[in-house]
Amino acid sequence: MVISESCPDTALRRVVIRPNRSLSWRQSMIFLGAIAVPLLLISMVLAARGFWLILPFAGLELAALYASVYVVSHAARRCEVVSIGETTVTVEKGRDRGRCAERGGPQQRTEFARGWVRVELAESGTSWYPRRLWIVASGRRVEIAEFLAEEEKAELAAELRRLLSV
Amino acid sequence: MSTATATHDDHHDHGPAKGLMRWVTTTNHKDIGTLYLLLALxxxxxxxxxxxxxxxxLFQPGMQIVDPQFFNSMTTVHALVMIFGAVMPAFTGLANWLIPMMIGAPDMALxxxxxFSFxxxxxxxxxxxSTFFMNxxxxxxxxxxxxPLVLQMGDGFPFMIFAIHLAGISSIMGSINVxxxxxxxxxxxxxxxKMPLFVWTWLITAYLLIATMPVLAGAVTMLLTDKFAATSFFSAAGGGDPVMYQHIFWxxxxxxxxxxxxxxFGVVSAIVPTFARKPLFGYSSMVYATASIAFLSFIVWAHHMFTVGMPVVGELFFMYATMMIAVPTGVKVFNWVSTMWKGSMTFETPMLFAIGFIIMFTIGGFSGLMLAIAxxxxxxxxxxxxxxxxxxxLVTGAIYSIMAATYYWLPKWTGNMYDEKLGKMHFWLSTVSVNVLFFPQHFLGLAGMPRRIPDYAVQFADWNMISSIGGFVFGVSQLLFAYVVIKTIRGGEKATDQVWEGAHGLEWTLPSPPPYHTFTEAPQVK
Incomplete structure (x- = not known):
């Protein structure tokens, strides 16, 4: 998912790139509850009747399910922001809850001189792998939008080139 | 260039590993789907x-070929292998191949x-x-x-329990991923x-697996401790309750x-609209019917043990609850038939297997209703x-749907059309022989022939011989299926992207075969 926005006070243009996430954390927890409640209920009823060995397996499985949901939701909170100013282009990578800089700021920040910046959409060298999108300048390069689909990458590359040429 | 970027370079700029290691180390959903399907085969x-x-x-009465102990092993391990080793992995393979393509995801989430789960x-x-080779x-x-019967098993007992645990862990991991x-x-x-019904049915299946697998794991572990740790969960002599194992197991x-x-159900709901060239009749009711079947499946377990001894009120509850399952199942059959009604139907091999499924699964459903009457x-x-x-x-239901799915999506997976003539031959040979194999078993059962016996009274001889002939023909027919699959993988007429004129869904927007990483074009869901 790509959101392009401009700041009216400055000449800054921002492109926010996030992976697709089709379920919120709250919805994930509701789903987890829908599995956990009947499973724990049955396990506890059986434990009360002396068949307690089912309960630890139920606990282990629910822990694995929670961990899996957490890992995927965490990965889906990745966020990249490409800020195009008058003289600089900044690429910030981090995680967010809604907006990029709200939780502790970016984890990685790279700044380029705008005049030298190129947008490269590189073939991977084999049809087995998707193309890769790079911000390149003065021998340095940062990959962006790894999580986007091919067509979205192509659209993003075109949009960045357009913004850089303005 | 940062170190992290260099690492990504190393990862992306070469293709998948070559040779055997590609399959051992692969994390690609299509590779893993293929592995599951091959293992299932x-x-x-x-x-x-x-x-x-x-x-x-059983071809003739009397003991002919194997001893009774080995015969009992055959019936037991045949079931375990077919359930946990063939049908479940086949559906997981289909899920791996199809779910990401159907929902527009690049791969499975984990x-x-x-x-690991494969x-x-x-x-x-x-x-x-390996337990066959143990004392x-x-x-x-x-x-x-x-x-207590299973506790009399020899040295292979803990290995069997461990094998069930491993298969269960695999199922749980696969379900969590789905x-x-x-x-x-x-x-x-x-x-x-808006999700395809195959995705819906798998979501509900995964829910069922996650909700029930710990119960199986606990039950078999208690068997293990009863045998080796001097517990008495299921031993009446030690104050335990062997009937409770049956309740927990079921x-x-x-x-x-x-x-x-x-x-x-999800597979058939994909295939019937394609070859009837009509949208699926009653999509929402299909989803609710699937969810209703899943819910009811938790409250009918004791219909497997009516004869074990339970209060009449319990028998009545489980009888009526079981009969209620016919309602959502009937909704499904009605919807499939309504989808075909006045459709522009053609009868390619996947459709033949899907229609075979609908008719013969319904026969199995009706005999299930008979069994539900306490x-x-x-x-x-x-x-x-x-x-x-x-x-x-399970055979004309689950396995027929897997065969229908294979013929339906094989051109998408391989980029090659299968041999339609051989496919139809496979269908007709299978359908005639499977009915010769299993239909007479209704008569044998009604006449009183018990299951799981290597020998039987002579009055059962004729139908058993007919059933065995059907079984041998059905068995040989499946070699034809394997041949068709291998032939299609190796080559054949090139398939188009859509493959079937009436096919709809995101997977048909991809090239045939699809690229190693799904979606070279952004999926558009309207």
Missing amino acids: VNFFIGGAMAMVIRAE PRLNN WILPFAFTLLL GGGPAAGWTIYP VVTILNMRAPGMTLM FFGHPEVYILILPA PSDFQYHDTYFVVAHFHYV
Whole structure:
């Protein structure tokens, strides 16, 4: 998912790139509850009747399910922001809850001189792998939008080139 | 260039590993889907070979080929291999191949977990089959492994329990992956009520698996401790309750039956509209019917044990609850038939298998209704009528749907069309022979022939011989299926992207075969 926005006070243009996430954390927890409640209920009823060995397996499985949901939701909170100013282009990578800089700021920040910046959409060298999108300048390069689909990458590359040429 | 970027360079700029290691280390959903399907095919032939032994022994009354202990091992391991080694992995393979493509995701949500969940399985089944070479032989107490009989098993007992644990861990990991993928990785616009029914049925199947697998794990572990740790969970002599094992097992076991059939409903719901060239009739009711079947599956377990001794009120509850399952199942059959009604139908091999499924699964469903009637069940219980019933559900139901799915999506997977003539030959040979194989077993059961016996009274001889002939022809027919699959993988007429004129869905927007990483174009869900 790509959101392009401009700041009216400055000449800054921002492109926010996030992976697709089709379920919120709250919805994930509701789903987890829908599995956990009947499973724990049955396990506890059986434990009360002396068949307690089912309960630890139920606990282990629910822990694995929670961990899996957490890992995927965490990965889906990745966020990249490409800020195009008058003289600089900044690429910030981090995680967010809604907006990029709200939780502790970016984890990685790279700044380029705008005049030298190129947008490269590189073939991977084999049809087995998707193309890769790079911000390149003065021998340095940062990959962006790894999580986007091919067509979205192509659209993003075109949009960045357009913004850089303005 | 940062170190992190360099690492990514190393990862991306070469293709998948070459040779065997590609398949060992792969995290790609299509590779893993292929591995699951191949394992299922291998296990289908291993389990099928055991079925041939069973039918050869039952060809005539008297003891002919194997001893009774080995015969009992054959019936037990045939069931375990077919359920946990063929049908479940086949559906998981279909899920791996299709779910990401159907919901517009690049891969499964947890690719490494996906790799682990597959690679556990070959070890689990090697372990299970290795018990045949141990002192005391393989498991022979039936796939339900009831105590106290199963506790008499020889050295292979703990290995069998460990194999079941491994298969269970694999199932749980696979289910978690499916759930997380479906919920978190749907393409923008792909709301829950826009998902293909195959995805819906798998979401509900995964829910059932996650909800019931710990019950099986706990039950078999308690068997283990009863045998080796001096506990008495199921030993009456020590104050335990062997009947309680049956309750616990079937609390897992009945949802397991739906785990084996719900994805089949999803497959048929994809195929019928394609070849009827009409949208699926009653999509929403299909989703609600699937959810209703899943819910009911938790409250019907004791219909497997009407004869074990329970209060009349309990028998009535489980009888009526079981009969209620006919309602949502009937909704499904009605919707499939309504989809075909006045459709512009053609009868390619996937459609033949789908129609075969609808007719013969319904036969299995009706005999299930007969078994649900508690007073009648006292006559049918543990007879060949039960064997006929569940084989109509699982062979002409689950396995027919897997074959339909293979013919339907094989051109998409391989880029090559299968041989239609051989496919149709496979269908007709299978359909005639499977009915010769299983239909007479209804008569045997009604006449009183018990299941799981290597010898029988002479009045059962004729139908057993006919059933065995059907079994041998059905077994040989499946070699044709393997040949068609291999031939298609190796080449053939090139398939178009859409493959079938009436096919709809995101997977048909991809090239045939699809690229290693799904979606070279952004999926558009309207």
